[in-house]
Amino acid sequence: KQEVTQIPAALSVPEGENLVLNCSFTDSAIYNLQWFRQDPGKGLTSLLLIQSSQREQTSGRLNASLDKSSGRSTLYIAASQPGDSATYLCAVDAQGGSEKLVFGKGTKLTVNP
Amino acid sequence: GAGVSQSPRYKVAKRGQDVALRCDPISGHVSLFWYQQALGQGPEFLTYFQNEAQLDKSGLPSDRFFAERPEGSVSTLKIQRTQQEDSAVYLCASSLDRNEQFFGPGTRLTVL
Numbered sequence: 001k002q003e004v005t006q007i008p009a010a011l012s013v014p015e016g017e018n019l020v021l022n023c024s025f026t027d028s029a030i031y032n033l034q035w036f037r038q039d040p041g042k043g044l045t046s047l048l049l050i051q052s053s054q055r056e057q058t059s060g061r062l063n064a065s066l067d068k069s070s071g072r073s074t075l076y077i078a079a080s081q082p083g084d085s086a087t088y089l090c091a092v093d094a095q096g097g098s099e100k101l102v103f104g105k106g107t108k109l110t111v112n113p
Numbered sequence: 114g115a116g117v118s119q120s121p122r123y124k125v126a127k128r129g130q131d132v133a134l135r136c137d138p139i140s141g142h143v144s145l146f147w148y149q150q151a152l153g154q155g156p157e158f159l160t161y162f163q164n165e166a167q168l169d170k171s172g173l174p175s176d177r178f179f180a181e182r183p184e185g186s187v188s189t190l191k192i193q194r195t196q197q198e199d200s201a202v203y204l205c206a207s208s209l210d211r212n213e214q215f216f217g218p219g220t221r222l223t224v225l
Contacts, residue, residue, distance in 0.1 A: 004155075034213060043117075043204060044156070044216040089155055098169040099144055099211050103155030 002027045002094050006104035013080055014112050021075040021107045023090030028071050031093045034101065035064050035075050037086040044089065048075070052095075080111045115139065117217035119205050125223045126195045134190045134220045138207030145188050146214060147180055148204040156204050162188060195224045 003026045013019055023033075032051045036044040048057045048064040050073070056065040063076040077084060087108045091101035118137040126132050138145050144163055148156035149172075158172040164185035173180070177196075182188040192199055202221050206214040 031211065036216070041221075043218040044206075046213050046215060049213045091155070093211070098161055098171075099208065099214075100146065100158040100161055100169060100172070101148075101156075101206075101214060102158070105153070105155045 002030075002092060002102045004090060004092060004102050004104035006088075006090055006107050008107060009105065010108040010110075012110040012112065015080060015082060017080050017111075018076070018078050019080055019109070021077070021088050021090075021109070023073040023075070023104055025071045025073075025092050025102075027094065028068050029095045030068060031095050031099075033064075033066055033073050034091050034093070035062075035073075036089045036091065038089060038106070039086050047088075077109075080109075082111045082113050085109055085111050117205055117207055117215055119203075119217040119220050121220060122218060123221050123223075125225065127225055128195060128197060130195055131191065131193045132195055132222065134192075134203050134222070136188045136190070136205030136217060138186065138188070138205070139209075139215055142207035142209050142215075143185075144208045144211070144214075145182055146206040146208075147188070147190050148206065149174075150202045150204055150219070152201075159190070159203075192222075195222075197224050200224045 035047040050066040061078040087106040089106045091103040147159040150156040160170040162182040177193045202219040206216045
């Protein structure tokens, strides 16, 4: 059974700092990996999708990497801003017929002005 | 708008009542998913449709949970005889051709 772990569970940083969020998964047979952010009381906003054949994706100040063989992904946020404060969730889509995502519990990020 | 929409946004039910939650996916998206999110946890998969076919319902916690998507567009998640442990946020997502999943704002269900 696929399990996704995110470390740390919470992170507080001063504005302007670069930071890394970690995600690990137990079964390397994934189709793709997706990073989301979730603001309190809201749904999920897709940030980046990395397909299993790719090693990284970039969008603005965000960069996500994927090492499928070791079962790891990192989300790098450059020059953090208070508006980046949210919970960041990592999810994997396992290979096979179902396209369901398996999620980690998330990392709650607070960027202090 | 062009995103996934869900209604109602909030639902309070007395224990034992039936509830129906609606999801309008992004137009043209073939796949539709339902997830359940408990407080402080990541979403957990409930069920998945490809067009009108329910291909995976392995995450439905009991036979009180039922989902349908009769015309391959709008979907309804029904919970019969609600229990307190059903209190959660129910999230709907849609995708095109096994790509990014786009989520709606969710329905927060509180069972008293």
